[in-house]
Amino acid sequence: DVKVTQSSRYLVKRTGEKVFLECVQDMDHENMFWYRQDPGLGLRLIYFSYDVKMKEKGDIPEGYSVSREKKERFSLILESASTNQTSMYLCASSLSGMGETQYFGPGTRLLVL
Amino acid sequence: RKEVEQDPGPFNVPEGATVAFNCTYSNSASQSFFWYRQDCRKEPKLLMSVYSSGNEDGRFTAQLNRASQYISLLIRDSKLSDSATYLCVVNKRFDQGGKLIFGQGTELSVKP
Numbered sequence: 001d002v003k004v005t006q007s008s009r010y011l012v013k014r015t016g017e018k019v020f021l022e023c024v025q026d027m028d029h030e031n032m033f034w035y036r037q038d039p040g041l042g043l044r045l046i047y048f049s050y051d052v053k054m055k056e057k058g059d060i061p062e063g064y065s066v067s068r069e070k071k072e073r074f075s076l077i078l079e080s081a082s083t084n085q086t087s088m089y090l091c092a093s094s095l096s097g098m099g100e101t102q103y104f105g106p107g108t109r110l111l112v113l
Numbered sequence: 114r115k116e117v118e119q120d121p122g123p124f125n126v127p128e129g130a131t132v133a134f135n136c137t138y139s140n141s142a143s144q145s146f147f148w149y150r151q152d153c154r155k156e157p158k159l160l161m162s163v164y165s166s167g168n169e170d171g172r173f174t175a176q177l178n179r180a181s182q183y184i185s186l187l188i189r190d191s192k193l194s195d196s197a198t199y200l201c202v203v204n205k206r207f208d209q210g211g212k213l214i215f216g217q218g219t220e221l222s223v224k225p
Contacts, residue, residue, distance in 0.1 A: 035215075042217035043157070043200075058212070090156055099145035099204035102213055104156035 004105035019078040023091030030096040032074035036087040081112045117216035134219045136184045136201030145204040191223045
């Protein structure tokens with residue numbers, strides 16, 4: 001059974017804080033993704049990675065950065081949190097090939113005050 | 114035009130009803146198609162992949178029409194536990210990164 005875990009289910013931060021969201025998968029998947037999900041906007045891809053130390057911008061990378069130092073771990077960093085980054089953040093992984101089934105973590109609900 | 118479009122619903126149906134969702138996609142080069150299910154305040158989970166010849170999994174049937182670029186999901190004999198949001202998912206062309214594009218979802222509410 002594929003397992004994707006995220007470091008926090010709920011997080012409250014203040015504007016300007018640096019925020020780290022961690023994601024770990026245990027199935028040796030090549031690809032990892034970070035999305036945010038907002039009402040009426042659906043899932044939007046922030047960044048993805050298809051290999052260790054590799055990263056690619058998604059559709060809305062502004063205000064975010066990522067790190068993938070190990071295959072199983074993909075971190076999302078909000079350099080200076082803003083209120084418009086209040087959202088549900090979902091991490092996903094897939095085996096290989098970009099069109100493969102993605103498996104999601106439980107999500108982190110981030111509130112930026 | 115959105116890359117993947119779905120009727121947001123909500124679809125309110127009684128238990129035992131048959132309900133169908135449609136989804137259209139804009140990228141004619143798409144090769145991978147899925148239906149995901151998302152329960153309230155939970156993560157999306159794969160319901161089923163969609164194959165060219167159509168496929169069935171118990172009460173769920175998925176169809177793909179490449180010529181018209183739409184995908185459908187049919188749920189027979191609806192259960193209360195089927196209440197969720199159903200996301201249509203399509204991949205981009207390989208030269209565009211091949212990433213998955215998620216529709217906004219169709220909300221289903223099954224009532225007793």
